[in-house]
Amino acid sequence: RVRAQIISGLESDLKDPQTIASNKLNAIAFAGHPYALPSNGTLDTVEALTRSDLIDAHRAVLTKDHLVLSVVGDVTAAELAPMLDTVFGGLPEKGAKLPQKIVFGASKGTTVVDFPSPQSQAIWAQPIDVDPDHPDFIPLFVMNHILGGGGFGSRLTDEVREKRGLTYGIYSYIAWLGATEYLGGSVASANATIGEAISVVKDEWKRMAEDGITELELEKAKKYLTGSYALRFDGNAKIARMMAGMQLDGFVPEYINVRNERINAITVEDVARVARTHMQPDDLRFLIVGRPESVLSTN
């Protein structure tokens, strides 16, 4: 039943330009690395799965050295220890090795994947080397919110959607996947206008690198980012889930307490500095799925 459901999802993915684009970009960027593979598998691999494949995977993955655990509640560490032993004591000590660190390997420039559609889906990525421990992480996070992380009001939405009407949705994000980090983004536009949309993205990348942000933008971003954070902590289960997610993403538990303080301490100069350092317009990789007009594939 689960196999049928996944296959039905994969069949739908084959028609979704966004999924096609992201699978293709991963395949190019991380060739030879597990990140190159689609996370839901392919029709072939899912069809071929056997019960013993699942048992093997279970054994390789559910092990003590891969376990991340967060406990939230009225319990002491001493009370907790025997409970954890009961639940997890039977797991093997060591599992399969985690993926090696890898740098985003796709060539700079533009790759076009032909797909019969009146619209094109573009995604982009620019490698960075900033994990959550890096001192530039917080200013870069604030910068991305202003650039394209914040939906309505972000620069990319203003420029590409509001002013030019080239799309209904555009966003950027910071991907920190454990074994790699990059700045990414996504936009869909008609085949005739996707080229213009991409060129606005490049311009905004350059403008951010050269001019940074304004006081007003910073103030609004701080208000939003710090105000919304508190609302995520209304319940034990949510807090535990957030803390487990943070561990997987490489954050220390103290991050929860210092995050808002660190965001509030950011200045426009801090953001200008990290933008100058990390935003590299010439380092952008675009992958376009569709039949874009006047866009040249450079790869």
Place this chain on the structure above:
Amino acid sequence: RVRAQIISGLESDLKDPQTIASNKLNAIAFAGHPYALPSNGTLDTVEALTRSDLIDAHRAVLTKDHLVLSVVGDVTAAELAPMLDTVFGGLPEKGAKLPQKIVFGASKGTTVVDFPSPQSQAIWAQPIDVDPDHPDFIPLFVMNHILGGGGFGSRLTDEVREKRGLTYGIYSYIAWLGATEYLGGSVASANATIGEAISVVKDEWKRMAEDGITELELEKAKKYLTGSYALRFDGNAKIARMMAGMQLDGFVPEYINVRNERINAITVEDVARVARTHMQPDDLRFLIVGRPESVLSTN
């Protein structure tokens, strides 16, 4: 802090054509009824809130007669009763009256709200009188999945996005809000093309009413709807949340056990019958926010 966060959300809503459209349609459709008001309030009402407003609302709403409860776990009703008394025993017996039943009151046809944007957001609604107890509910639910509920592969996505490239996202849904029910939907398109998008929606409404669906469409919808349902029940908290939501929406608890069976029993004739009965192309109300070209406001 919560007030500042809500206000920051409302400021962003003022720029979002989809929220503007949906607030405006509710205001027209449910004038004089609580459903006419935006669920997050307005800048004025949220600014004006006092502590005693919250205490009054708390008293009017958190009462035994409004309480819906689902418990999932290894517990008997006899064990549970005293626990529930401890937790909820102190609540007042009766709270404020719930909203009266209301029929979607907006005039048929098209209403345009001027908004300076290169794109237009259209939403639509067509009143129905089918709550979850109604024998037509399940066939209508399957019909909507095929019409525009299912994303990629749905008729509206195929016709408006895939074939004509008029939008990046279009969907339809069944709203059953307790005091009213309607078939709704949403699409955004450039000002020059929103008129064409709307006319395709009307055509698809008509085609469904006249011709129903095909065997292949029904088979795919059944596979998806029944397969994905089981995946929602992996955990006590999820099951309890679903059962509480079901009670609020007017489903009996047995629905969980019979839903997939009832979906699998549907025939193309069942869907054709409910489509003929409930799909009323002439009864559609469109609300457009933007500067649509060649679209006449009929209201």
